[in-house]
Amino acid sequence: MIAKDVVKQLTKIVGKENVLADLKDLIAYSYDATPRQEMPDVIVFPRNTADVSAIMKLAHREKLPVVPRGAGTNLSGGTVPFKGGIVLEISRMNRILEINTANRRVVVEPGVVNLDLQNTLAPLGYFYPPDPASQKSSTLAGNIGENAGGPLCLRYGVTSKYVCGIEIVLADGEVMNIGDYVDDSPGYDLRGLFIGSEGILGVATKLVLHIIPKPEANRTMLAIFDNLEDAGQAVSDIISAGIVPGALELLDQKMCWVIEQSVQAGYPTDSAGVLLIEVAGFADSLNKQVKEIEEICQRSKVKELRIAQTAAERDALWKGRRGAFGAVARICPPYSVCDGTVPRDKLAQALHKVGEIAEKYKVLIANVAHAGDGNLHPLILFDVNKPEEKAAAKKAGDEVLSACIALGGTITGEHGIGLEKLDAMPHLFDPLDIAAMRQVKKVFDPDDILNPGKVLPHEKAEVSAKEKVLH
Amino acid sequence: MEKKTPPENQTFYQQLGKIVGPENMKTDDRTVSRYAIDGMVPRAVAFPTGTKQVAQAVKAASEARVAIVPWGSGSGQQVGTCLSEMDIVLYLSRMKRVTDFDASNFTVQVEAGLTNAELQTQLAEHNLFFPLRPAHSETSSIGGQVATNGNGPARILYGNLRDLVLGVTVVTPAGEIVHTGGKTMKNVAGLDLCKMFIGSWGTLGVITEAVVRVYPLPEVARGFYITFASPEDAFQMIGRVLDSPLTPSAIELVDPVAGRHMDGIGARLNEGEVLLIITAEGTPGDVERHGKDITELARNHKAKSPTVLEGEEVVKAWRAYHHMHADLLASDPAMIQGKASVPISRLDDLFREVKRVGKGYGVEVGATAHGGNGILYPYFAANDEKASRIIDELKRTAAGLGGFFVVEAAPPQVRKSVQIMPPRNDYALMKRLKAEFDPHNILNPGRLLGGL
Numbered sequence: 001m002i003a004k005d006v007v008k009q010l011t012k013i014v015g016k017e018n019v020l021a022d023l024k025d026l027i028a029y030s031y032d033a034t035p036r037q038e039m040p041d042v043i044v045f046p047r048n049t050a051d052v053s054a055i056m057k058l059a060h061r062e063k064l065p066v067v068p069r070g071a072g073t074n075l076s077g078g079t080v081p082f083k084g085g086i087v088l089e090i091s092r093m094n095r096i097l098e099i100n101t102a103n104r105r106v107v108v109e110p111g112v113v114n115l116d117l118q119n120t121l122a123p124l125g126y127f128y129p130p131d132p133a134s135q136k137s138s139t140l141a142g143n144i145g146e147n148a149g150g151p152l153c154l155r156y157g158v159t160s161k162y163v164c165g166i167e168i169v170l171a172d173g174e175v176m177n178i179g180d181y182v183d184d185s186p187g188y189d190l191r192g193l194f195i196g197s198e199g200i201l202g203v204a205t206k207l208v209l210h211i212i213p214k215p216e217a218n219r220t221m222l223a224i225f226d227n228l229e230d231a232g233q234a235v236s237d238i239i240s241a242g243i244v245p246g247a248l249e250l251l252d253q254k255m256c257w258v259i260e261q262s263v264q265a266g267y268p269t270d271s272a273g274v275l276l277i278e279v280a281g282f283a284d285s286l287n288k289q290v291k292e293i294e295e296i297c298q299r300s301k302v303k304e305l306r307i308a309q310t311a312a313e314r315d316a317l318w319k320g321r322r323g324a325f326g327a328v329a330r331i332c333p334p335y336s337v338c339d340g341t342v343p344r345d346k347l348a349q350a351l352h353k354v355g356e357i358a359e360k361y362k363v364l365i366a367n368v369a370h371a372g373d374g375n376l377h378p379l380i381l382f383d384v385n386k387p388e389e390k391a392a393a394k395k396a397g398d399e400v401l402s403a404c405i406a407l408g409g410t411i412t413g414e415h416g417i418g419l420e421k422l423d424a425m426p427h428l429f430d431p432l433d434i435a436a437m438r439q440v441k442k443v444f445d446p447d448d449i450l451n452p453g454k455v456l457p458h459e460k461a462e463v464s465a466k467e468k469v470l471h
Numbered sequence: 472m473e474k475k476t477p478p479e480n481q482t483f484y485q486q487l488g489k490i491v492g493p494e495n496m497k498t499d500d501r502t503v504s505r506y507a508i509d510g511m512v513p514r515a516v517a518f519p520t521g522t523k524q525v526a527q528a529v530k531a532a533s534e535a536r537v538a539i540v541p542w543g544s545g546s547g548q549q550v551g552t553c554l555s556e557m558d559i560v561l562y563l564s565r566m567k568r569v570t571d572f573d574a575s576n577f578t579v580q581v582e583a584g585l586t587n588a589e590l591q592t593q594l595a596e597h598n599l600f601f602p603l604r605p606a607h608s609e610t611s612s613i614g615g616q617v618a619t620n621g622n623g624p625a626r627i628l629y630g631n632l633r634d635l636v637l638g639v640t641v642v643t644p645a646g647e648i649v650h651t652g653g654k655t656m657k658n659v660a661g662l663d664l665c666k667m668f669i670g671s672w673g674t675l676g677v678i679t680e681a682v683v684r685v686y687p688l689p690e691v692a693r694g695f696y697i698t699f700a701s702p703e704d705a706f707q708m709i710g711r712v713l714d715s716p717l718t719p720s721a722i723e724l725v726d727p728v729a730g731r732h733m734d735g736i737g738a739r740l741n742e743g744e745v746l747l748i749i750t751a752e753g754t755p756g757d758v759e760r761h762g763k764d765i766t767e768l769a770r771n772h773k774a775k776s777p778t779v780l781e782g783e784e785v786v787k788a789w790r791a792y793h794h795m796h797a798d799l800l801a802s803d804p805a806m807i808q809g810k811a812s813v814p815i816s817r818l819d820d821l822f823r824e825v826k827r828v829g830k831g832y833g834v835e836v837g838a839t840a841h842g843g844n845g846i847l848y849p850y851f852a853a854n855d856e857k858a859s860r861i862i863d864e865l866k867r868t869a870a871g872l873g874g875f876f877v878v879e880a881a882p883p884q885v886r887k888s889v890q891i892m893p894p895r896n897d898y899a900l901m902k903r904l905k906a907e908f909d910p911h912n913i914l915n916p917g918r919l920l921g922g923l
Contacts, residue, residue, distance in 0.1 A: 102710060102713075103815050153657070160634070160666070161630055170900075176896045176897040176900060177895070180875075182813055182873065182874040184620070184812050184844075185895075186875070186895075187901050187919065187923075188670070188675070188905075189667060189671075190904075192633055192667065192669070193662060193664070193666055196662070196663050200662075201662075213713075213714060213716055236575060239577070240575070240687065242686075242687035242688075242689065281757065282716065284760060285756030285760060341656070342655065343578070345573075373656040408653075408654060409655050410658045412659050412660050413656075413659065415659070425660065429650070430650065432647050432649055433649050433661075433664075436643065436647075437664060439908060440662050441662070443903045443907045455662070
């Protein structure tokens with residue numbers, strides 16, 4: 001519990017209207033999109049960089065934990081105030097400061113919501129490619145904190161590719177600019193280190209992002225398969241053919257069923273799975289690509305290929321995919337999302353393994369995957385009131401991650417380590433690798449006050465996990 | 472840097488010989504003099520054959536406080552800030568293995584000493600390629616390319632090294648082997664240390680292996696070579712191309728001074744003209760469409776109709792383009808090559824200003840540019856005193872346009888006398904990072920811009 005005096009000082013910095021410390025507010029900021037819950041001591045909403053700096057100076061002096069937070073939609077416990085302290089919520093810093101299509105840049109405050117930026121850019125014919133499923137509510141700085149992906153990242157690349165410069169506030173309140181508005185800023189790529197650091201290195205207070213013109217046209221298709229291996233083969237063949245689709249998403253039968261319960265996207269519920277494929281490019285050459293994909297799918301024994309003929313049909317197909325997590329939450333609120341990634345030709349194998357794991361632990365797993373990138377999201381459904389089911393879900397999730405590592409992959413493609421995957425870190429990295437990460441943390445935040453306890457496992461935990469693997 | 476007494480260092484050199492094998496360590500004058508950098512000659516050159524040997528060598532050097540210079544093909548050793556110390560060279564170009572060739576995942580893992588050209592040859596057998604070819608790519612090693620963040624013209628379409636390098640294996644200054652990243656397209660496990668090593672100029676660790684993304688060779692690659700009567704028209708055209716759905720794989724600009732050093736089309740530029748090179752690659756339909764739009768845009772911007780090259784001719788033209796840089800540098804012992812980066816829409820102002828500054832000093836300035844990235848490389852030769860004044864003025868000019876200017880290649884006395892790092896408020900943090908990873912300052916000391 002922090003001293004009353006700290007709340008008073010925070011109030012002095014940002015004003016009464018920007019501090020919350022009532023129990024109901026503390027509860028509201030005690031969780032993210034994972035089941036984990038821990039109480040903060042106070043929530044503060046800075047209005048500008050100077051506020052953030054003053055807050056950090058105070059926290060630094062008092063050695064208080066600070067959890068930077070955007071919209072709290074993250075999926076790994078990253079914004080759960082694990083050690084209490086201050087939740088530093090940047091959502092009120094939400095102005096778009098500059099849009100410059102000639103420079104392909106926008107400058108924004110950290111709390112701008114991803115979709116708000118997209119909607120502002122769309123009339124100009126431009127877009128910001130990272131499109132996480134949470135884009136309706138997640139903030140751009142939150143996206144940077146997690147190095148967010150999304151369906152479009154297959155064609156365009158992930159968040160780290162589109163972040164040019166960041167103004168950050170360090171743990172001691174110092175303000176600095178990493179990266180730059182222009183390309184190739186000299187020196188170490190501190191911006192690269194910061195992106196995906198889940199709030200343990202600093203607080204982003206201003207972002208310079210790269211934007212690009214929208215493609216001239218899109219075509220969206222739904223390929224329906226009786227066998228997931230065939231769908232996986234189609235994915236490999238499409239990429240091998242040199243086609244870079246705008247998106248290449250896989251949803252299995254259970255997922256389609258769940259989606260159809262809440263969103264009528266027209267997905268079949270009687271087939272093994274579907275591929276949602278979107279190609280982007282020139283209006284005059286897209287037909288050829290669609291045809292090529294059609295042929296590839298046919299070679300992979302596609303059962304049916306539906307090509308959206310109208311904008312409404314395209315939107316319906318996307319509505320299903322974008323609403324997937326929400327649809328699962330409707331039928332089973334406490335679900336857990338895995339976020340394993342495998343080399344892209346190993347996707348079918350990984351999905352097969354996930355099926356075996358579901359059977360072994362008798363849990364229901366629905367699958368959605370950014371298939372083109374080998375990034376799978378098995379959603380494990382369980383009854384939170386049944387401890388044995390909860391435990392089985394946890395075990396199944398761990399085993400999915402182990403399976404991904406065994407296939408040459410990794411334990412998270414876009415959701416981060418947070419709290420949830422701390423135990424898995426030593427399975428993926430050697431102690432020396434993690435030690436090097438700790439050195440970076442020490443340089444940025446020697447007192448460990450920024451989002452403490454996240455991303456990097458405790459040194460002791462690391463040793464015991466390694467021993468477990470050995471035995 | 473604090474150094475131990477010579478007798479102890481003597482032990483170190485014996486130890487180094489044992490680590491890499493006596494036949495893989497040279498101390499004779501003829502060999503070591505070939506590895507001189509800016510007048511500094513190493514006492515020994517070691518030729519390790521794998522990551523483990525590198526780790527052992529660095530560990531021993533670290534204990535003896537011996538300054539190590541990692542060496543790929545050497546093509547970047549005369550660029551940027553001068554070294555402050557040099558005891559041994561770790562020559563990595565015997566490490567050329569492809570340790571994982573995963574064609575179906577579109578990744579390869581290679582040792583640092585493999586050259587970009589060698590990698591391309593191996594990839595081509597599988598109908599694949601690695602898109603990023605910097606100016607020295609015929610000789611430069613992949614490790615060196617990653618360490619110096621060498622991107623090349625295709626960055627406009629494929630992204631930079633930081634987007635295409637998925638992981639690196641590194642030997643830290645303490646002699647420990649650290650793995651970063653992996654071979655998946657997406658990976659957010661832990662801190663992204665891979666990014667920290669890209670462009671770190673060998674000052675934070677010796678890169679011994681890298682995993683890179685590769686791509687299927689495009690069905691068609693076509694180059695459009697467009698001559699403009701005035702640079703303004705060329706820059707306007709660049710703006711139009713960037714503001715369109717076109718996805719060219721290069722937008723490069725060459726002025727007549729630089730063009731004189733380029734075989735073929737660039738050499739024919741008249742005073743005041745500029746050459747714009749736009750390439751497109753992909754399916755025949757997509758490339759066709761690029762050709763149609765580019766030709767029309769060129770006509771609207773008062774350009775002569777484009778010369779179109781295809782296939783092997785495009786490759787040859789790129790070779791000429793890359794040689795132009797080396798030839799420019801070799802054309803005068805006093806030649807300086809700088810790099811300015813400004814917001815894309817200010818590139819035309821930068822071009823004009825660079826010319827104006829040169830004229831003011833009676834110095835001819837040549838220029839090439841990455842049109843889609845706002846990056847311009849000025850070339851000029853001047854005596855030291857004049858050069859330093861020109862450099863100062865270019866720094867002010869670039870800063871005034873919202874960017875920066877740095878000196879890349881130049882005679883050592885110039886690189887020693889000018890402050891190369893532009894002022895940055897994150898420099899202190901970079902310094903702390905270097906001190907944390909390399910507390911004894913033994914790895915490429917002074918080599919990063921600003922002297923880290």
